[in-house]
Amino acid sequence: MSCSKFISRLQSSGLYAECTHCHSEFKLKDAELFDGRAAFPEVAETKRQEMLEELAQRMNDFKKRKLSAGAGAEKKAIEVGIGKIIEKIIPAYKEFKIPIFDCRPLFEPVDFIVFKGLCDMNIDSVTFLEVKTGGAALNKHEKMIREAVEEKKVFHKVI
Numbered sequence: 419m420s421c422s423k424f425i426s427r428l429q430s431s432g433l434y435a436e437c438t439h440c441h442s443e444f445k446l447k448d449a450e451l452f453d454g455r456a457a458f459p460e461v462a463e464t465k466r467q468e469m470l471e472e473l474a475q476r477m478n479d480f481k482k483r484k485l486s487a488g489a490g491a492e493k494k495a496i497e498v499g500i501g502k503i504i505e506k507i508i509p510a511y512k513e514f515k516i517p518i519f520d521c522r523p524l525f526e527p528v529d530f531i532v533f534k535g536l537c538d539m540n541i542d543s544v545t546f547l548e549v550k551t552g553g554a555a556l557n558k559h560e561k562m563i564r565e566a567v568e569e570k571k572v573f574h575k576v577i
Contacts, residue, residue, distance in 0.1 A: 421453040497552050505529045505549040521547070527559040 429447045436443055450461050458466060505525065509518040519537035521530045530547040546567060548560055556564065566572060 421455070425451045425453065497554070501549075501551045501554060504551055508549050516547075528563055 433446045434443045509521045517537045528546045529549045532545040533541050534543045535541045
């Protein structure tokens with residue numbers, strides 16, 4: 419059976435179809451049915467052109483987002499990498515005003531525990547120290563640690 423004969427039978431069949439977008443029913447005889455291997459009818463060609471233009475616009479938007487996301491992600495990765503290096507060497511920095519012998523590195527989930535006065539054999543405070551560069555914010559775990567300290571949920575235990 420030829421495609422044109424098949425389309426004629428569908429249009430005269432009394433069958434209904436459902437729109438995939440609005441889910442309303444319509445009679446196939448009222449639809450613009452055509453053989454997609456041949457030239458498109460004017461209505462279908464207009465719709466095809468609209469869809470191609472929309473696709474081109476979406477691709478353009480996607481490329482812009484991809485470029486900005488790529489540049490942003492690369493910049494963020496570099497910043498994080500530099501931050502990880504700095505947090506490990508910061509106690510040796512001459513402007514770092516905490517004696518290096520008072521610092522004990524953890525790096526995760528906080529960078530250092532500072533035992534103020536340890537080098538003088540007279541500890542008068544313990545500080546959880548987090549090193550941040552470039553205006554970086556605390557992550558989820560760092561915030562939870564800060565909250566535990568602020569709520570005085572810090573304990574000493576000997577096992």
